[in-house]
Amino acid sequence: MNLDLKKLKLRSVNEKLQSIDRKTNSRKFTISNPEGNHAICAGLTENIEVTIKGHVGYYCAGMNQNANIIVDGNVGTGVAENMMSGKVHVKGNASQSAGATAHGGTLIVDGDTSSRCGISMKGIDIIVKGSVGHMSAFMAQSGNLVVFGNAGEALGDSLYETNIYVKGKVKSLGADCEEKKMDKKHKSKLKELLKKVGSNIKPDQFKRYGSARKLYNFNIDNVSNY
Amino acid sequence: MCGIVGIYLKSKKFEKSLGGMLSKMLVSMESRGPDSAGFAIYNSDKNKIYKYSVCLNEMSFEKFKKEIKKKVKFTTIEKNSDHIILKSIEKPNKILPILESFAEISLVGYGKSIEIFKQVGSPSNVVKKFNLDNFSGTHAIGHTRMATESAITTNGSHPYSTGEDECLVHNGSLSNHNNLRRKLKKNGSKFNSENDTEVAAGYISDSLKNRNLKQTLKKGLSELDGFYTFIAGTHSGFAVLRDEIACKPAVIAETKDYVAICSEFQAMAHMPNVNNAKIFEPEPGIVYSWGK
Numbered sequence: 001m002n003l004d005l006k007k008l009k010l011r012s013v014n015e016k017l018q019s020i021d022r023k024t025n026s027r028k029f030t031i032s033n034p035e036g037n038h039a040i041c042a043g044l045t046e047n048i049e050v051t052i053k054g055h056v057g058y059y060c061a062g063m064n065q066n067a068n069i070i071v072d073g074n075v076g077t078g079v080a081e082n083m084m085s086g087k088v089h090v091k092g093n094a095s096q097s098a099g100a101t102a103h104g105g106t107l108i109v110d111g112d113t114s115s116r117c118g119i120s121m122k123g124i125d126i127i128v129k130g131s132v133g134h135m136s137a138f139m140a141q142s143g144n145l146v147v148f149g150n151a152g153e154a155l156g157d158s159l160y161e162t163n164i165y166v167k168g169k170v171k172s173l174g175a176d177c178e179e180k181k182m183d184k185k186h187k188s189k190l191k192e193l194l195k196k197v198g199s200n201i202k203p204d205q206f207k208r209y210g211s212a213r214k215l216y217n218f219n220i221d222n223v224s225n226y
Numbered sequence: 227m228c229g230i231v232g233i234y235l236k237s238k239k240f241e242k243s244l245g246g247m248l249s250k251m252l253v254s255m256e257s258r259g260p261d262s263a264g265f266a267i268y269n270s271d272k273n274k275i276y277k278y279s280v281c282l283n284e285m286s287f288e289k290f291k292k293e294i295k296k297k298v299k300f301t302t303i304e305k306n307s308d309h310i311i312l313k314s315i316e317k318p319n320k321i322l323p324i325l326e327s328f329a330e331i332s333l334v335g336y337g338k339s340i341e342i343f344k345q346v347g348s349p350s351n352v353v354k355k356f357n358l359d360n361f362s363g364t365h366a367i368g369h370t371r372m373a374t375e376s377a378i379t380t381n382g383s384h385p386y387s388t389g390e391d392e393c394l395v396h397n398g399s400l401s402n403h404n405n406l407r408r409k410l411k412k413n414g415s416k417f418n419s420e421n422d423t424e425v426a427a428g429y430i431s432d433s434l435k436n437r438n439l440k441q442t443l444k445k446g447l448s449e450l451d452g453f454y455t456f457i458a459g460t461h462s463g464f465a466v467l468r469d470e471i472a473c474k475p476a477v478i479a480e481t482k483d484y485v486a487i488c489s490e491f492q493a494m495a496h497m498p499n500v501n502n503a504k505i506f507e508p509e510p511g512i513v514y515s516w517g518k
Contacts, residue, residue: 036495037492076477077475095507096472096475115510
């Protein structure tokens, strides 16, 4: 079913997609003429597939559960923010705070993301085929961030237990983030993530970054780092 | 909040529709800035004629016309709502003191190609009021304001112009504007409001005396403290700069015919062929410029 945002109101399109009857067989939707509108496909809960044809605005697919959302264009700030499960695939570039605070699911960005990608992520897997901007994975708590390209300044600042894998160059690491050894379990996890995007790149080509775990609890010796 | 927009035309194809395109951008950015709006539109230089953009405020057009006739030789005087464009071959160093002697009015800009219009009210009312749709030109910059640090007045509205054919719009806030204002005042700059952006505009005009726009903005990175995305216009084009934290958004679309910049993509969704444009976000701390 095609939903044309030139003819329909954004609110009615979202309401329709948010209240899918569990018994219905109609589970494929397209949205045309998004024209940079905000909050498209926010709060979906059912296992449906939605393809958005064009560039969208802020908070696209926010709070997603179960749905598979494909954006054939660029997205603005906070795509898939607070996603719980499901999959969001952006074919263009993403703006800042992609996948912010998300608890689960998978976010795939074919292009680049700007700053603060995966800020405070709590379990989501984010795979960026391009590069990520500064302060990515800031205060990231859990989940995986995979970057095929480069990472900007202060990667993983104040990091908790997220694993960051970067194939390209890292401009600088943030406080308490350090390069870590790639163990067997990390390689197999990364292989699994790369498989999700159909990539044949060998996990060995990536470097792993994680928390040095020095800022977890207050320690007077680290006071200058807080 | 605040919304900033700009269009730079690379070809003559869209010159006649420049006003219409900018108008749609401003209306679309009403959600980011409902308090006031303004725009600067550049139309190619004509010989030696200067254009002075003046907001009459409470003064009647007839009274102003009568008074100014006694003091200035001008070619035309055009009224557009509560603004007027005074055209004259007389140079700014002669005209500006005369305009400043009128206590009621505000000079909003001057130069050989720039015209500035700005007023309080919603962006949709402001663009209607000045008939922005009918304007043509080579490049234009606009702003929708959500007032934060100073009052909702015409003088508190953007764009700010403090030099010939120069203007600035700003999304963000500066934290060292009071100090900087004092320094610039010592060097002879004049300010009409308590607004932080006016200080940035004054800083740019002051710095442009010794360097070009790109060098000026680069230097600004270390001297302007705060959050900002700036669009700075000159007679030949404009430049864009985001601070190094880059909290304030901006997206640029470039085609063979134009460059468009907006706070949000939705403001440029109506631009011709925009879905096939090269679309990117300006990187923090890097000056982007178009035109000479």
